[in-house]
Amino acid sequence: xxxxxxxxxxxxxxxxxxxxxxxxxxxxxxxxxxxxxxxxxxxxxxxxxxxxxxxxxxxxxxxxxxxxxxxxxxxxxxxxxxxxxxxxxxxxxxxxxxxxxxxxxxxxxxxxxxx
Amino acid sequence: xxxxxxxxxxxxxxxxxxxxxxxxxxxxxxxxxxxxxxxxxxxxxxxxxxxxxxxxxxxxxxxxxxxxxxxxxxxxxxxxxxxxxxxxxxxxxxxxxxxxxxxxxxxxxxxxxxx
Numbered sequence: 001x002x003x004x005x006x007x008x009x010x011x012x013x014x015x016x017x018x019x020x021x022x023x024x025x026x027x028x029x030x031x032x033x034x035x036x037x038x039x040x041x042x043x044x045x046x047x048x049x050x051x052x053x054x055x056x057x058x059x060x061x062x063x064x065x066x067x068x069x070x071x072x073x074x075x076x077x078x079x080x081x082x083x084x085x086x087x088x089x090x091x092x093x094x095x096x097x098x099x100x101x102x103x104x105x106x107x108x109x110x111x112x113x114x115x
Numbered sequence: 116x117x118x119x120x121x122x123x124x125x126x127x128x129x130x131x132x133x134x135x136x137x138x139x140x141x142x143x144x145x146x147x148x149x150x151x152x153x154x155x156x157x158x159x160x161x162x163x164x165x166x167x168x169x170x171x172x173x174x175x176x177x178x179x180x181x182x183x184x185x186x187x188x189x190x191x192x193x194x195x196x197x198x199x200x201x202x203x204x205x206x207x208x209x210x211x212x213x214x215x216x217x218x219x220x221x222x223x224x225x226x227x228x229x230x
Contacts, residue, residue: 004158006158040223040225041222041223042205042220042221042222042223043159043205043220045217045218048217090158090159092158092159094216101209101216102147102149102164102207102209102216102218103149103161103164104159104161104218105161106151106158106159106160107158108156108157108158109156109157109158111156
C-alpha cells in the first residue's frame with residue numbers, strides 16, 4: 001500500500017543535542033509538509049516543499065530546518081532542541097494544484113521527548 | 116485571515132447514538148473545507164471534503180457533513196457511532212497564498228464513546 005512512513009516513531013534527545021526526524025513516501029506526491037503538534041492542540045505547519053522549492057512559515061523558529069534530497073524523502077532537523085520542542089511531528093504529502101493540494105496524507109508521526 | 120472554530124473541546128456519546136461535531140469557519144470566498152480524524156498516537160486521516168456543489172458531502176466510515184454558507188458552518192454527523200470512532204476530530208479550511216496551498220486546522224474535538 002502506498003503510504004507515508006516516519007522514523008523513528010519515538011525519539012528521545014537531550015536538551016541542545018541535534019536531532020533529525022525522517023519521512024518517506026511511496027505516493028509519489030510532489031508536496032511534502034512538516035507539522036508540529038503539541039498535546040491537545042491543532043497541527044501547526046512548520047514548512048513545506050513543492051518539489052524542491054522550500055516554503056518556510058513566518059513563525060517557524062530558525063532552530064528548525066528541513067531537507068528534501070529527492071521526491072520520496074524529507075528530513076526535519078532540530079539544531080538545538082529545547083524543552084518546548086517536545087511534541088509530535090507529523091509529515092504529510094499531497095499532490096500539487098487546486099483542491100487536491102489540501103487532501104493531505106499523513107504519516108503516523110514521531111513523538112519527540114527532550115530531556 | 117482564514118480561521119476555523121470548533122466550539123466543543125470534548126464530547127461524550129453513547130455507542131449507537133447519533134453524533135454532531137460543530138465547525139465554524141471564517142473565509143471571504145467559497146471555502147475548501149475538510150474534516151480529519153486522528154486516532155490516539157496516529158497521524159491524521161481525511162474523512163471528507165467540500166469544494167463546491169452539493170452541500171451535503173459523504174465521507175468514509177459513515178460520516179457526512181453539511182456546508183451551510185448562511186451559518187458559516189460545516190458540521191460533521193454520524194447517525195450511529197461505534198466504539199472505534201473514539202478519536203480527535205479536526206475541521207480545517209484550505210487557503211491559498213500566491214499558489215501555496217495550506218490547511219488551517221481548528222483546535223479539535225475529542226470524542227469519547229461510552230458503552
